[in-house]
Amino acid sequence: MSFTDTHAPAYVYDLDEVRRAHDLLRSALPEPSTLFYSVKANPHPAVIGALAALGCRAEVSSSGELSAALAAGVPASDVLYTGPGKRDAEVLDAARLGVRWFSVDSPAGLGQVARAAGESDVDARCLVRVNAETAPGGGQGLAMTGVTSAFGADAAWVTADPGAFRDRFAGFHLYAGSNLTDADALVAQFGHAIATARTLADVLGADPEVLDLGGGFPAPFAKAGDLVPFPDLGGRVADLLDAAFPGWRSGTPEVAFESGRYLTSTCGSLLVRVADVKHSHGQRVVVLESGINHLGGMSGLRRLPPLVPDVLTGDARGPAESTDPVLLVGPLCTPLDTWARGARLPEVARGQVLRVPNVGAYGLTASVVAFLSHPMPSEVVVEDGRVVDVSRLELVRTHPARTAI
Secondary structure (H helix, E strand, O other): OOHHHHOOOEEEEEHHHHHHHHHHHHOOOOOOOEEEEEHHHOOOHHHHHHHHHOOOEEEEOOHHHHHHHHHOOOOHHHEEEOOOOOOHHHHHHHHHHOOOEEEEOOHHHHHHHHHHHHHHOOOOEEEEEEEOOOOOOOOOOEEOOOOOOOOOEEHHHHHHOHHHHOOOEEEEEOOOEEOOOOHHHHHHHHHHHHHHHHHHHHHHOOOOOEEEOOOOOOOOOOOOOOOOOOOOHHHHHHHHHHHHOOOHHHOOOEEEEEEOHHHHHHHEEEEEEEEEEEEEOOEEEEEEOOOOOOOOOOHHHOOOOOOOOOOEEOOOOOOOOOOOOEEEEOOOOOOOOEEEEEEOOOOOOOOOEEEEOOOOOOOHHHOOOOHHHOOOOEEEEEEOOEEEEEEOOOOOOOOOOOOOO
């Protein structure tokens, strides 16, 4: 049994794989361009730090993610603060900490940043996030534009009232969808975003300083597999940029992309121990020490119906065939704690450690970890084949000061 096995259940993150994924993605992007790491995918400080050391900036959408990025060594000036519904105190605190770039969804967001900039005496700038009138099409896993959305200002709104969007305007933020399936879908998304930005820049009468085209780069999740390379993507996107923004190669505008899952998905595995094996109504039932509390429990990521992960034994790179369908469940006291009703799994025994691959993105912190108050899994960081860090998140209950009635 390996050292990491003794910590099961445990998420294991391989920093060498993080670096490989980064190099693969950078080689697919047009040059010059900026790459933001979307911290929501995996806020572990070692992962953020490894990407920051490679030149990635950080895209955050909460004060907690901002704290994680700063603690991992990302300069505040390299942070883009995004997300709808920001609280005034969050924006002010971020500005005071040195954050200069904010993605905003409305004139109210522009005003919020302007007030924070005035109170903190900083030159905070805004990217207007745009919800285009139509979706680009092409296989996005989760559409985020062309529909009624909390994200961004409708392009028609900007066109109808351009004066409301000029205060502290410094660029556009466009993100049409996530986990796109192939290069054609990515080119369609980026081309749609570039055309929308060109139209709105003309409406506003100001070229953007920054053009954030979002991401959507695909990666396997909880399934055996590898990252897809995109050898011709950069050239195709560069041609689109040349036509719409001829000065982009000289940095006007600065072109940016974002990624979370592509950079981190393949770096992570979940090691989980078998808690029990039994038969019920003629079907084999394998009970694990992890369930939806540790992986795939967040329905907001559309992981319902059940996740159906690949669960591997030993050094296997893919699931083994089983002679009968296996009900694969976790330890929670609810029938909803089900990973798969027809899993492919060989014979396993109580105490055996199994592995779920490719869960470095949207793994632990995208699950319902507080439900039923089970212990958190360990998080183990490996580099050059050695364990370099072991830690565990803890949920801490706080009691705000009570005011006498």
